[in-house]
Amino acid sequence: MNNIAIIAVAYNRVDSLSRLLKSLDLAYYEEDVTLIISVDKSNTDIVERFADKYEWKHGKKIVDKHEKNLGLRSHMMSLGKWFDEFDAIVVLEDDIVVSPNFYTYTKQTVEKYSFCQNIAGISLYGFSINYQIGLPFQPIKDEHDVYFMNCAMSWGEVWMRDSWKKFYEWYLSHQDFPMMKHLPRSICLWNQKSWLKYHTRYCIEENKYFVHPYTSLCTNFGDAGEHSDGTSNTIYQVPMQCGKKTSFLLPDFDSKAVFYDGFFENIELYNLLGYTPDELCIDLQGEWHNRLNKRYWLTTEVEDYKIVRSFDLNYRPIELNVLNNNEGNQIFLYDTSVAVKNSNKKNRKSFLYRYHLSNMFYFVRSYGFGYALKDFVEAIKKYTNNIIHP
Secondary structure, three states, X not given: OOOEEEEEEEOOOHHHHHHHHHHHHOOOOOOOOEEEEEEOOOOOOHHHHHHHHOOOOOOOEEEEEOOOOOOHHHHHHHHHHHHHOOOEEEEEEOOEEEOOOHHHHHHHHHHHHOXXXXXXXXXXXXXXXXXXXXXXXXXXXXXXXXXXXXOOOOOOEEEEHHHHHXXXXXXXXXXXXXXXXXXXXXXXXXXXXXXXXXHHHHHHHHOOEEXXXXXXXXXXXXXXXXXXXXXXXXXXXXXXXXXXXXXXXXOOOOOOOOEEOOOOOEOHHHHHHOOOOXXXXXXXXXXXXXXXXXXXXXXXXXXXXXXXXXXXOOOOOOOHHHHOOOEOOOEEEEEEEEEOOOOOOOOHHHHHHHOOHHHHHHHHHHXXXXXXXXXXXHHHHHHHHHHHOO
């Protein structure tokens, strides 16, 4: 499969679009590639006029001008029409910039995973922050260039015809989006403009995965727009693949690869601890809080349940403490069917391990000082309560 198009998604930010197109122009291509500039209707025609004049030197250019305003979600979902002509499409909102190697990565991952029934899409963006909780995220690194996660992507992604059609059919029958305990709170709270919340929900509920790179093939400028309060935000800027990389080492979709679920939790922990996902809540990232009341619960929280096993907090990423059997009293595997008083357990390291100035800065930039202070105070309360009240 090599019939791939690039779609630049634009609205009213001509400077952002210009920056994206400049990065696309500097990328490596081994053949002609079609560029589609899809422009939603706004109160200005500056973007349309810029797109008409832009010269694409690497193949055919198409400017798709929408006659009425679709809004972000409808605009993004409408891009599926291009699968009538292309096998795969690279979808780039205009606040994205790509690595020179993004197309090489795209070709090789599409060839590898296009017919894999477990794959819902391919991410160009490499996570450095778990956006659900605002804490740094670093996946376990093996010999490969990618890992798998039940988490869709909107900051630079590749859709493939067969997997997209399955998602779209699901999407049409899942328009309601209430608060649901089996989903991250964050995506349930996103506004109705978001299409990504549906794609991520689809991945979690249907057990589908996105391919995620360890080293990012794009970055996110977070320009003021549909999802911002009017200011640019560089919180999600990440280092990109530089130089020229001609080959990516891609794993088969099997047990030898690295897998994370939709809560950024490492799936290998189920096998290691000997429990199924129906029995065990993995809550090392601190988002789930055993909302589904599973019998076993792996967490850094101090709770009054029987402790089956416990681990220390030295390694990063956090799951390495469990995978390496790093025994201690900072991570607890509870049997919640047995009540036991554990208030004498002092989880002092947990606060220092998770909360530091960079996290405070994230919350201030993303949510405002008031929210950040509230979150930080709650963390301090948890920490001091464990110390002062043994």
